[in-house]
Amino acid sequence: MKPFIVSIAVVLGMGFVGSAMSADMPEIAKKLGCNACHSIEKKIVGPAWQAVADKYKGVAGAADKLNAKIAKGGSGVWGATPMPPQIRASDADRKELVTFILGLAK
Numbered sequence: 001m002k003p004f005i006v007s008i009a010v011v012l013g014m015g016f017v018g019s020a021m022s023a024d025m026p027e028i029a030k031k032l033g034c035n036a037c038h039s040i041e042k043k044i045v046g047p048a049w050q051a052v053a054d055k056y057k058g059v060a061g062a063a064d065k066l067n068a069k070i071a072k073g074g075s076g077v078w079g080a081t082p083m084p085p086q087i088r089a090s091d092a093d094r095k096e097l098v099t100f101i102l103g104l105a106k
């Protein structure tokens with residue numbers, strides 16, 4: 001019974017912890033160093049991920065656009081400061097991160 005409850009908690013946690021509690025950066029974001037420039041709720045060098053989620057809420061193709069942006073880097077959406085290409089993030093990493101970020105939308 002217990003392992004079952006734990007696995008449910010893990011699955012739900014991926015989607016809901018972020019919005020239910022004051023969200024922490026996912027491990028993968030720390031591993032890849034996204035947290036050097038981003039946090040969930042405050043602008044650092046890059047925009048707060050909460051703000052990113054709110055901006056793209058309901059926007060068609062947002063996930064693909066953000067995935068490509070993380071891979072290639074770029075500027076001009078949030079200001080003049082560019083995001084460097086995140087070459088250490090694999091396609092799977094980027095998908096996971098984009099799903100997390102867009103999932104923060106309220």
Ligand code: HEC
Pocket residue numbers: 029032033034035036037038045046047052066069070074075076077078079080081082083084086089097098101
């Ligand atoms: C060196 C600083 C830096 C790092 C490291 C960084 N970013 Fe960024 N990020 C930025 C900046 C600056 C912007 C704003 C770019 C713009 O205005 O177009 C940004 C924008 C974004 C956006 C919004 C893009 C858009 O077009 O609206 C997402 C999503 C994002 N970053 C995700 C990530 C992820 C995921 C990682 C880690 C794999 C990461 N960033 C690492 C600086 C950084």
